[in-house]
Amino acid sequence: MSDLAMVQEDVPGKRVPLVLGKQDFHSVTESVAGIVEGPTPHKWKLLFVLALSILLILLGSLGRLVTKGIGVWGNNTTVGWAWDITGFVFWIGIGHAGTLISAILFLFRQKWRTSINRAAEAMTIFAVMSAGIYPLFHVGRVWFAYWLFPIPNQMGMWPNFKSPLFWDVCAVSTYATVSILFWYVGLVPDLATLRDRAKTKTRQIVYGIFALGWRGSHRHWLNYERAYGILAGLSAPLVLSVHTIVSFDFAVSIIPGWHTTIFPPYFVAGAIFSGFAMVMTLMIIARKAFGLERLITMRHLENMNKVIVATGTMVGYAYAVEFFIAWYSGNPYESFALMNRAFGPYKWAYWTMVSCNVIFPQLFWFKKVRTSIPAMFVISIIVNIGMWFERFVIIVTSLSRDFLPSSWAYFRPTIFDITTFFGTFGLFMTMFLLFLRFLPMVAIGEVKSVLPAADAHPHHDDDGHDAPGSEGMSKEPVHAA
DSSP: OHHHHHHOOOTTHHHHOOSSSSSSSSHHHHHHHHHHOOEEEHHHHHHHHHHHHHHHHHHHHHHHHHHHGGGSHHHHHEOOSSSSHHHHHHHHHHHHHHHHHIIHHHHHOOOTTTEEEEEEEEHHHHHHHHHHHHHHHHTTGGGGGGSSSSSOOOOOOOOOOOOOHHHHHHHHHHHHHHHHHHHHHHHHHHHHHHHOOOSHHHHHHHHHTTTTTTTOHHHHHHHHHHHHHHHHHHHHHHHHHHHHHHHHHTSSOOOOOTTTTTTHHOOOOHHHHHHHHHHHHHHHHHHHHHTTTTSSOHHHHHHHHHHHHHHHHHHHHHHHHHHHHHHHHTHHHHHHHHHHHHHHHHHHHHHHHIIIIIGGGGGGGGGHHHHHHHHHHHHHHHHHHHHHHHHIIIIIHHHHHHHHGOOOOOOOOHHHHHHHHHHHHHHHHHHHHHHHHHHHSSHHHHHHHTSSHHHHHBBBBSSSOOSSSSSTTTOOTTTTT
C-alpha cells in the first residue's frame, strides 16, 4: 500500500502512470481473469438477489400495465408524457458514456480509456435495454407492437415516417446494434484468454464458441484492428446523432419550452454528463469490491471528473441560454414557460435540477475534491439525480401549462410510475452483475498495451517466449498501443 501511495504522489513534470505497482502481463491477466474464474463472492450473491427482487417489481408493474392499460400511470389529459418518457431519455443518456469512452477516445488515441472502456460499453447496452421498455409498453397493447415496424401487416398500416418517434426507433435500434457489436469485438481476445485458462469443459466450450477460434496470430490481430476501427468510426457519429434525434421529439413540436434549437447540443452534453457520472458510480464500487485499484487508478477517475465538470458547465450554460432566448424572442408564451419552470408549481424540481447539475459538479475544479473517492461517489449520484429531474422538468412543466388555461393540470405519479422506473434499475443491475461475474470487466489486452513491458518486449509474453496463443496476449492491440 505504501508503494501505491508513493506512485500516486504528484511528481512535477511526470504524469501518474495508468497502471500502478510492478504489474506485468501475467499479473494483469490474473487480476482480471481471476474475478471470473474464482468462486462467486457472497456479496455478489446478495447484490444479485437484491437486483432480481427489484427486477421482479418491474415485471409486476408491467404486468399490471398490460392487463389494465397505461391509465395506471399518472399521465393525464394535459400531461400525456411524464415519467415514462422521462425514464426513456434518462436511460438513453446513461448509455452515451460507453460509446464516447470506447469510440471517440479511441479515435483520439486516449490511452486512459483502456481500464474503463469495457465496463462502460456493457453499461451502454444495459441502459439501452432499460430505455427500450418505455416506448414498447407506452403503446398500451404491446402485443401489437409490430405495427410500429415498416413491414406489411394485415391492417395495411404503415409508420408515419415524419414522426420523430419513428426516428427514435431507427436511431436507438442502430445505436444498440453497433454498441453490441463494438463491445463483442473488443471482447474476443479476452474470451480466448478465458477459454485457454478454463478449468471445466463447459467453460472451455462456451468461451471457445464466443472466442471465434481466436489464436492471437498476426492475421487475427490485423482483422481485429480493422473491425474495431470500422466500428469505432461508425459509433462516433452515433454519440452525437442518437441523443440529437431524441431531442427532436421535443424540438420539432410547437410547445413552448420545447420548440428550441439549443436542444440537440444541450441533450448530447447532458447525456455525456449523466453517462460519465454513472460510469463513475459503478467503477468506484467495482474497483473496491474486486481489488482493481492498481488497474483502475486515480488518474482514470480524475479524468472522468474533468469530463463531468466540463459537460456540467455546458449544461449550466444551456440553462442560462434558454432564459436568454425566451427573453430575446419576445414570445410571451416562451417567456411564460421558462418562468413557470423556475417559479411555478414545479419550482422545487427545477431548483433541484440546477443544484445537482450546475452547483455540485463545480466542486471538481478543486483537486482535493476531484481526487477524493467519497466526494466523487456522492457527486456522481447527485448528478444522475439532477439529470433525471432535468428530463422531468423539460417534459412535465412544459405540458402542464399549455395554451388553454382551463386544461392546466398538475401531474402526480402513481405507485406504478414509481415502481416501473425503480424496476428498470433492477434490470440494469441484474445484467451488470452478470457481466461482472462471467466476463472480464477490464480489457486485458488493452491494459497490457499501456504497460512499460509492452514497449520493451512487444512480441513476447511475461516469460520472454513467443506467445502465439491468447493467454500471453503477445500481439498487443495496435489501437491501444
